Amino acid sequence: MSFHTAYRAKSSDFALSSTPVNQVHCGDAAEVLAGFNSGIADLVITDPPYICGYKDRHGRTVANDRNADRVMPVFGEVYRVLKPDSYCISFYGWTAIAEFTAAWKDAGFRVVGQIVWPKQYTSSTGFMQYQHEAAFVLAKGRPDRPNNPIPDVQPWHYTGNRHHPTEKSIDIIKPLIEAFSQRGDVILDPFLGSGTTALAAALSGRRYIGVELEQKHCARARQRLDAI
Numbered sequence: 650m651s652f653h654t655a656y657r658a659k660s661s662d663f664a665l666s667s668t669p670v671n672q673v674h675c676g677d678a679a680e681v682l683a684g685f686n687s688g689i690a691d692l693v694i695t696d697p698p699y700i701c702g703y704k705d706r707h708g709r710t711v712a713n714d715r716n717a718d719r720v721m722p723v724f725g726e727v728y729r730v731l732k733p734d735s736y737c738i739s740f741y742g743w744t745a746i747a748e749f750t751a752a753w754k755d756a757g758f759r760v761v762g763q764i765v766w767p768k769q770y771t772s773s774t775g776f777m778q779y780q781h782e783a784a785f786v787l788a789k790g791r792p793d794r795p796n797n798p799i800p801d802v803q804p805w806h807y808t809g810n811r812h813h814p815t816e817k818s819i820d821i822i823k824p825l826i827e828a829f830s831q832r833g834d835v836i837l838d839p840f841l842g843s844g845t846t847a848l849a850a851a852l853s854g855r856r857y858i859g860v861e862l863e864q865k866h867c868a869r870a871r872q873r874l875d876a877i
Contacts, residue, residue, distance in 0.1 A: 670835055673847065673859040673874070675867035677719075678839040681860045682726035690731050690858060691834035692738075694825055694846050696817055697723070699742025709814035712862050717745060721752035723839050728756040730837065734790040736829045738764070740817075741785060753787055762786035766805040766821060781805075786829075799828045812843035812869050822849040830855060844870025851877060 669689075674681045698714040713719040727737060737758060741749045753760070764784045771778040782805065806818035822845055826836055832854040838846035841859035843866050850857035851874065861867045 670856040670858055671851075673841060673844065673861060673867055673870045675861055675864055677862055678723045678860045679719075679726055682723065682730055682839060685730050685858075687729050688732045689835060690735070690837035692736055692826065692830040693727050693731060693837045693839070694738045694822060694849075695727075695838045695840045696740040696815065696842065696846075697840045699740075699815075700745035700748060701742045703815065705810065705814045707814075711815060717748045720840075721748055724752045724756040724758070727837070727839055728758060728789055731789050734792040735788075736761075736792055737787040737789065738784050738825055738829065739787060740782065743783070749785075753785070758787035758789060760785050761788045762801060764799075764801050764803055764825075766803050768805050768807075770807075795828045797828060799824055812873070813866060816843055817845050819845055819849045819852065822846055823853055826850055826853045826855060841870055842866055844873045848873055848877065 669685060697720050698711045698716075700714060700717050700720065702710075702715050704710050724737075724739075731737065739749070739753070750760075762785070764786065766782045768780045768782070771780055773779050803821060803824065806820040808816045808818045810816045826846075826849055830836060830853075833856065835856045835858060836846060836850040837858045837860075839860045841847060841861040844859065844861075847857040847859040847870060859870060861870060
């Protein structure tokens, strides 16, 4: 079996060991995480559905992107599986900021920072031209501050969304991993998509746990991980 393993989770798969690392678990994030022991992840980096009904120019959509009730409860499980005094970095959709901040607070997180990625192009146009992405840095407990803090404005790298309709670049995730974790740490992404966080973790000398709902994206994540 490959070092980078992907499979579709069944109910029996949720009785996992305390270290289900270097695997992509395909299933509902809240259900999969509920089967993990507490305190197994050193850092969470995730890009959940923005609850905005996104559709790209090819008609591709994101599962549960109109259903906050299937997204927000995941953060309670994320908090539980994180080690004490650790960080979670979560992208978010500004139109659902009230739902996201409430979910993070209810889970037990507190906001300690925000990161913004300005774009050189317009993603969409509404009341204004939307030209940035953002994430909040959330703390569980009182984690140590990074040894080498990164600026809160980071360069954006466009992927072309080849593998996923809202694909983030390895080049924007890797600096987060290197700033907020140590080599050998376990990086969790409960909304893995096509595998970017897991790839960035592996390329940074970290271990990873990925959870993704859609089978097609689980398969693509496996392909990408097997290729490194």
